[in-house]
Amino acid sequence: MSLAEMVIGQTAYVRTVAHPSASTRHRLLSLGMVPGERIILEQRSPSFVIRVGWTRIALDRETAEQVFVTSEGHDGAIDTGRG
Amino acid sequence: MAPVSTRLDPEIEDAITEVAALLRGTYRVSHRTLAILLLLGDEGVGAMVHRAEAAHHSAIERTVAATRQRLGRDIDVRIQRSRLDAARELAGKSLSSNTVTGRSVAERLGQWCARPWTGIPILALVVSVGLYWFVGVFGGGTLVELLEVQLFEQRVNPLVVRWTERYIPWEPIVKLLVGDYGIWTLGITYAFALILPLVGTFFLAFSILEDSGYLPRLALLVDRGFKRLGLSGRAVIPIVLGFGCDTMATIVTRILETKRERMIATFLLSLAIPCSAQLGVMTGLFAGKPTAFSIWLGIMGITFLMVGWLAAQIVPGEAAGFVLELPPMRWPTLGNVLAKTVSRMQWYFMEVVPLFILASVLLWFAEIVGALKYAVAATYPIARMLGLPEQAGEAFLFGFFRRDYGAAGLYRMQENHLLTGNQELIAVVTLTLFLPCIAQLLVMRRERGTKAALAILGFIFPFALAVGTLLNWTLRWLGIQL
Numbered sequence: 037m038s039l040a041e042m043v044i045g046q047t048a049y050v051r052t053v054a055h056p057s058a059s060t061r062h063r064l065l066s067l068g069m070v071p072g073e074r075i076i077l078e079q080r081s082p083s084f085v086i087r088v089g090w091t092r093i094a095l096d097r098e099t100a101e102q103v104f105v106t107s108e109g110h111d112g113a114i115d116t117g118r119g
Numbered sequence: 120m121a122p123v124s125t126r127l128d129p130e131i132e133d134a135i136t137e138v139a140a141l142l143r144g145t146y147r148v149s150h151r152t153l154a155i156l157l158l159l160g161d162e163g164v165g166a167m168v169h170r171a172e173a174a175h176h177s178a179i180e181r182t183v184a185a186t187r188q189r190l191g192r193d194i195d196v197r198i199q200r201s202r203l204d205a206a207r208e209l210a211g212k213s214l215s216s217n218t219v220t221g222r223s224v225a226e227r228l229g230q231w232c233a234r235p236w237t238g239i240p241i242l243a244l245v246v247s248v249g250l251y252w253f254v255g256v257f258g259g260g261t262l263v264e265l266l267e268v269q270l271f272e273q274r275v276n277p278l279v280v281r282w283t284e285r286y287i288p289w290e291p292i293v294k295l296l297v298g299d300y301g302i303w304t305l306g307i308t309y310a311f312a313l314i315l316p317l318v319g320t321f322f323l324a325f326s327i328l329e330d331s332g333y334l335p336r337l338a339l340l341v342d343r344g345f346k347r348l349g350l351s352g353r354a355v356i357p358i359v360l361g362f363g364c365d366t367m368a369t370i371v372t373r374i375l376e377t378k379r380e381r382m383i384a385t386f387l388l389s390l391a392i393p394c395s396a397q398l399g400v401m402t403g404l405f406a407g408k409p410t411a412f413s414i415w416l417g418i419m420g421i422t423f424l425m426v427g428w429l430a431a432q433i434v435p436g437e438a439a440g441f442v443l444e445l446p447p448m449r450w451p452t453l454g455n456v457l458a459k460t461v462s463r464m465q466w467y468f469m470e471v472v473p474l475f476i477l478a479s480v481l482l483w484f485a486e487i488v489g490a491l492k493y494a495v496a497a498t499y500p501i502a503r504m505l506g507l508p509e510q511a512g513e514a515f516l517f518g519f520f521r522r523d524y525g526a527a528g529l530y531r532m533q534e535n536h537l538l539t540g541n542q543e544l545i546a547v548v549t550l551t552l553f554l555p556c557i558a559q560l561l562v563m564r565r566e567r568g569t570k571a572a573l574a575i576l577g578f579i580f581p582f583a584l585a586v587g588t589l590l591n592w593t594l595r596w597l598g599i600q601l
Contacts, residue, residue, distance in 0.1 A: 053196075058160055059376060060440045065199040067444055073203075082235055083339045083352070085445065089207075094233070094339040096351070096441040 039084065040100040042077040048105035049074055050088075055102040067093050069103065125205040127198055134158060134186045141179045144171035157183045159195050229448040232336035242337065249324045250362060251402075258320030259399025267312035279303055291487060300482035306475035310468070313527070317395040318467055319460070321363035326459040330451035334359070335443050342441045348424070349383045349431025351376070351439035357384055361392035364467060366559045368392070369566055379436030385567055386430055386575050389555040390582070391423040400526035401547055404533060411544045411601045418548050418586065426582075474558045482517075501584065505549060506591040507542050508532070518550055519557060525550050540601030541594050549587035552579065 042048060050073045055061045068088045069075070078092070079085035084100045086093055095103075126132065138154035146153060146167075156164040157179070169176045187194060231237035280297045287293050297304045328334055334356055342352030354375055361368035365388050372384045393401065405412040485491040498512025505511070510532060518525020529546050532538050538546065555563065564572040594601075 055440070057437070057440055058162075060442055062159065062161075062195060063442050065195055067442070068203060070199050070203055071196055072200075079230075079233060082343045083233075083441065085233060085339070092445040092447075094335065094342075094352075094441070094443045094445050096342055096346070099440050099442055 037105060038101050039075075039077070039086065039095075039103040039105055040097055042105065044077055044080060047074060047076050048107055051104045051106045053103050055099060060099060064093075064095075064099075064103065067091055069093070075105065125202050127201045131158075131190065131194065131197060131201075134190060138179070138182055138186065141175070141182060142168070142172065143175070144168070146171065155198065158187060158190075159198065160187065225448040229332065229336060229445070232333055232448070233339050233445070235340065238336070238340045242340070245328070245333070249328065250321075253324050254317065254320045254363075254395055255398060255402045258316045259395070259402055262316030262320070263313055263399060266316055267308070271308050271312045276304060276308065294487075295480070295483045298483065298486075300479050300486065302476050302479045302483075305482075306472075306479040309527075310472050310475045313399070314396055314471065315464075317399045318364060319464055321395045322460045322463045322467075323456065325360065325363060326456045326463070327451050328359075329459070330449065330455055332446045332448040335445050336448075338441075338443055339445070346438070347431065348387070348427030349434060349438070350380055350427070351441040353439075353441065353443060354380060354384050357388065358392060361388045361394065362398065363395045365389065365392060365394045365555060366470065366562050367463075367467065369559060369562045372566065375439065377436055377439050379434050380439040382434055382436075382567060382571060383427065383430045385563060385571075386578075387423060387427055389559060389563060389575055390426060390552060390579055391419055393419070393551045394556075397526050397551065400530050401551075404526070404530055404543060404547060408540065408601065411540060414544060414601075415548055415551070418590070419551060422552065422586070471558060478557065504584065505545050505587045506595075507546055508537055510537065511542070511546050514546070515550065515553060518553060525553070541591075541599070544601055545587050545591050545594070548590055549583050552583035552586055555579075 037048075039048075050069055050071050052071060053061050053064050053069055055064065068091050073088050075086045075088045077084065077086050083094050083096055086095070127135070135151060135154045135158065138157055139150040142150045142153060153164060153168065157168065165180075168179060172179055190197075232241055276297075283293055283297045283303075287296070294301065296302055299305070337359075338352035338355045340352070341355050345352055345354055354372075356374060357368040357371040360371055368388050369385055372381045372388070375381045375384060401415075405415065482491065485494060494516060495513050498516050499509045501515065502509050502512035511529065514525045514528030514532070516525075517528055526547070529538070529543070529550065533543060560572065560576070563575065567575075
């Protein structure tokens with residue numbers, strides 16, 4: 037599922053960051069949105085707010101739809117397979 | 120502390136060594152860092168290396184491309200994962216954390232700022248206390264009165280004029296220094312008595328907001344609305360800064376991600392965002408006239424939204440995405456706030472005072488050779504078109520040197536009862552929309568190129584006159600007397 041489908045308070049693990057723009061993808065990665073990381077959704081509107089580690093990130097719906105998450109952790113495993 | 124270098128996985132380390140070995144040029148960062156950025160596909164670094172490695176850039180580019188292909192699409196994920204693990208290890212060794220039950224006040228405040236129902240009232244509070252009261256009333260009113268009227272006009276300037284007239288026998292030089300457009304009487308007086316308190320209070324307020332962690336939350340709040348104008352929430356930072364100084368804000372548009380967004384923001388800054396110097400004088404002009412002020416505010420708001428929306432339809436390029444880190448809300452430290460304010464003001468004065476002096480010299484020269492008369496006369500038809508007395512044209516002409524010169528010119532006309540309420544409104548609306556000041560124009564050209572700067576001017580000039588004329592007709596047609 038995509039980050040945009042999460043509900044407030046839900047915890048999930050990043051699976052892939054599939055954003056078409058290389059710079060946005062890099063920004064997300066460098067803020068810690070790396071596959072395997074645990075994220076918590078805090079807010080959905082007017083923008084999405086998530087917490088990853090000690091970092092809090094705001095992102096728009098279009099970007100949230102390009103981040104895929106899974107409900108089970110896989111401890112740092114890298115998944116570049118199907119989004 | 121010694122820098123920490125992260126060891127990446129061996130396959131990537133080999134690739135980095137291979138690319139770094141090909142780099143010959145001297146750069147401000149290490150070859151290893153450049154190699155990593157090249158492997159990550161950073162376009163800016165790619166272009167820099169292309170320029171610096173004139174003879175063999177194609178060999179480097181071939182190697183980078185082949186390596187990227189060999190390592191696969193997830194090279195950035197692997198590099199980032201190694202960095203994250205290293206950072207976590209370092210943090211684990213050096214940080215300890217207390218388990219806090221419940222949410223802290225700062226955390227709650229952060230959430231209130233980022234949610235529409237609470238965030239919009241907070242924004243209204245910030246604008247009214249920070250911008251209107253602190254910058255407009257205190258900076259533009261109390262401090263300007265103290266410095267401009269009581270210090271410069273009543274004490275310093277009469278002395279300077281007397282001494283200059285006594286010791287310099289040559290009339291044109293006296294005029295250059297202390298005449299109507301003199302370096303001292305116009306340039307220096309304006310810079311220190313009018314601009315210093317306005318810009319100083321604005322930069323102080325801005326630094327407090329910046330250090331509190333409020334601005335990213337404001338960006339989050341407005342992102343969706345700004346998307347309709349072809350901007351992302353990040354653009355709120357240069358736009359807010361524009362209320363202090365549009366010139367500085369134009370430089371700050373560099374933080375925006377796409378070329379399209381930078382172009383739209385530059386355009387809107389030069390059209391619809393009045394700077395603190397203008398705002399200060401306008402607050403004075405509109406004092407005790409809430410109707411005129413509301414009409415002005417309405418026209419500016421509608422212009423910002425409509426022209427922004429149109430620009431978003433016309434300006435080509437990809438739409439801006441929005442990803443922003445939200446730092447924790449913090450109580451700003453006085454030392455940091457003051458240091459930032461002082462360094463911004465230093466920058467401002469280095470940029471602006473020479474232009475003030477240049478403006479004075481140009482006006483003086485134009486007056487000496489008699490060109491000023493003609494230039495002023497050329498503005499009369501414009502003033503007539505707007506239904507204004509001819510002197511108002513002069514204000515528009517000076518408005519180009521500094522937008523606040525223009526506004527201050529109008530202020531003087533109001534003091535002498537030369538303007539009716541309607542004329543005042545028309546003049547202020549036209550002047551706010553009108554050409555940016557000379558400093559902003561120069562920066563706009565430097566940042567966006569000559570063609571874009573000319574295109575922006577080509578729109579603004581007729582647009583400002585059209586809005587002013589239309590307002591004149593509408594007020595007359597509706598029989599409104601302000």
